[in-house]
Amino acid sequence: MENISSSHILIVTALNDWDWTSRILFFSFALPCYLLTIVLNATLIMIIAFEKALHEPMYIFLCNLCINDLCGTTGFYPRALTYLLTERNVILHAECIVQGFVIIVFSIGEFTNLSVMAVDRYIAICRPLHYHRIMSPFTVLSLVTFIWVFPCSVGAMSISLTLKYPLCRHDINRIFCENLSLLNLACKQDFFQGTFNGFVYISMGVFFVFVLFSYFKIILACRKSKVSREKFYSTCIPHLISFLNTTCGLSDSVCTQFKVETLSHVVYTFLSIINLTVPPIVNPVIYGIKLGPIRAKLLYIFRKLRINNL
Template sequence: MENISLSHILTVTALNEWDWTSRIIFFSIALPGYLLTVVLNATLIMIIAFEKALHEPMYIFLCNLCVNDLCGTTGFYPRALVYLLTETNRISLEECIVQGLVIVVYAVGEFTNLSVMAVDRYIAICRPLHYHSIMSPFTVLCLVIFLWAFPCFASLLAILLAIKNPICRYDINKLFCENLSLVNLGCRQDISHGIFNGWMYISMSILIGLVLISYFKIILACRKSKVNQEKFFSTCTPHLISFLNYVACSYFDSSQTELRTKTLSHTFLSVIFLTVPPFINPLIYGIKLAPIRAKILYIFRSSRFKNM
């Protein structure tokens, strides 16, 4: 196996057609968006971590979702902000590989988190009497390990397969690096990439199937029970919105990848899955989940009284 050299400098071509005014406008939007995303997710993480009443499986999984969102946004935004303020748009191969690892962990981790959260809601609504025995501390620990172990393994395998061949191209057509970008740099592609893509497609299909089956059974259980309906609207609605939002954003990214155009709209649509879900998720859960909403309101009221 002939590995590629790690001394190459790559060029991000997604911004080649952008003038300086467009770069400044998008920078002025992206920077506050990044900072606000960090603040929102960090707030939810701290509330769940320090509030003992929220140390339950649903909130533990939500905390991991927020950590994963921070992982994805931090892997994308800082480098993108540098691109917007410079005209070279260059990145070393080492940096590209690291960014690819982080972004693939985020992309796969979002599906694993949302699928585990769906199963948790299914057990809570459809099997409430057995919930605490099924979702024991050991089970929760195993699920949290799975939430991170599977994305990390998939990311490492994806990047290793992507960089195993020598490269003949030095242009990245997206605003960020991921495994497909690295694969496209190679002089050749072999069957291992197709096998990996097939494995990932099957894995993601299984995770999506878990969510769909869980919600199908939840909806059936809610038809004749007002208590279950209240649980559904209070705890399942934000999760369902987050899931559909991420699936839609991922679809936009994959569709733009197939088109391989370099227009401004293509660049915008290709980064939606990295920018919109991490921003929307904490807002949805912060507004819809009563315990978190109450804690946020308490913090704001306390800070107001201290300032008076």
Template sequence: MENISSSHILTVTALNDWDWTSRILFFSFALPGYLLTIILNATLIMIIAFEKALHEPMYIFLCNLCINDLCGITGFYPRALTYLLTERNVISHEECIVQGLVIVIYATGEFTSLSVMAVDRYIAICRPLHYHRIMSSFTVLSLVTFIWVFSCFVGLMAISLTLKYPICRHNINKLFCEHLSLLNLACKHDIFEGIVNGFIFIIMSFLFVFVLLSYLKIILACRKSKVSREKFFSTCIPHLISFLNTTCGLSDSLYTKFNIDTLSHVEHTFLSIIILTVPPFLNPLIYGIKLGPIRAKILYIFQRPKIK
């Protein structure tokens, strides 16, 4: 294995066409967005953690999703905000690798968490009498552990692949580092890279098809029962919106892998940051508004000072 030197300085070119006014304007939206995303996710985590009535599988998985979202935005926003305030958009190779690892773990964790949540909803609606027996505390703990172990495994495998090849280019065409961008810097490519990336693609495709099949069975089950339909609209719609939103965000990987140039530089930059900014912001909003117990708790928190 040819290990590369860690002394390389990489240049982020995503903001090359942006003037200072555009940078400040985007920063004025990005910083409040970052802080608000932290507040929304942290609030949902604390509500679920401190409210014993919410210590159920669905809410535990939701809490885990919010924790994963906080990890993702922490890996993206601080460095992106720094780029916006400085005209020297550079990052060391070591920092790029660390950021790439965090972002791959986040993206994999997001998709895996939503897949596990689809399993939970399938059992709750299609096999309600066996739900508490199947989704025991041990099962929930095992699934949460699987989400993080699997995400870390995929992240380490993907980033280790980028360390195999020496780099000949030093321009990152995104606002952040991830393993496909790092692979595009390599001097050469071989069949091993294709095997690893193919393995990751197959896993993600399997999870995607698995969720779609789960929801197909849920929809078929809802046709037979009014109670199931109510449960679907109250608990499944938020999850389905989050899943489709994350899937659309992952489409940027295809542009990076195949160097597709159908989009302008600015459009590609915005497309690439969708998965890192939109799901973490929308997830707590969607679930907080749609899920009755969480909505009730939020309303109680804000109305209590008025009652006093």
């Protein structure tokens, strides 16, 4: 087996047709989005971390979701912004591997986070009398461990498969490195790679069905109880919006895996970044608006800042 040298250069071709004006316009839009994503997620993380009243399972899982969003956007934005400013659309193969690992951990981590949050909401609404017994500190720790261990394990396996064969191509038709695109650059792909990719998609499908089933049971429970309906509107609606938002982003990975070539270049580029940019900025907004304790804390901070500035 031939080893792949870390000095290999990969060429990012997605921006080849962009003129300097288009690059500056996109940079002017992307940089504020990145900074806003950092501020929003970091604010929620700090509020949950420093507010003892929020040290509950639901907010602990939300904190992990925000951390995952920060990791994903930081893995994408800096390199993309560099491409836009320098017009030097190249990346070392080793750097590309690291970025691919971060992005796959982020993508799968969104599903593990949202699936665990669905478990928490199901128990809170369908079995409220047993909630604190079931969601013990050990259970919460186990679920948080699963949130991170499963994506990291899949990411490590994906990277090991990517490094298995040398590269025969060096052009990536998108503005970031992603594991499936790297696999398509390899000189050879074996049966195990396809099997593992199938396992990843089946896992995502299982998470999707699991969340839908959980909410089917939650909706049935809400029909019988006014208290359950109030919990649903206040805590489940943000989760459902986040889940559907993340699920829509899977269209890009499916297109990459099956090498869909019927899409226009603009549409394909848009699909390639939507899952990395939209959920991380939408999630903290909808949770900050809908969850009463977080909204109250945010309003308190804004009032305090306003008074100090007077």
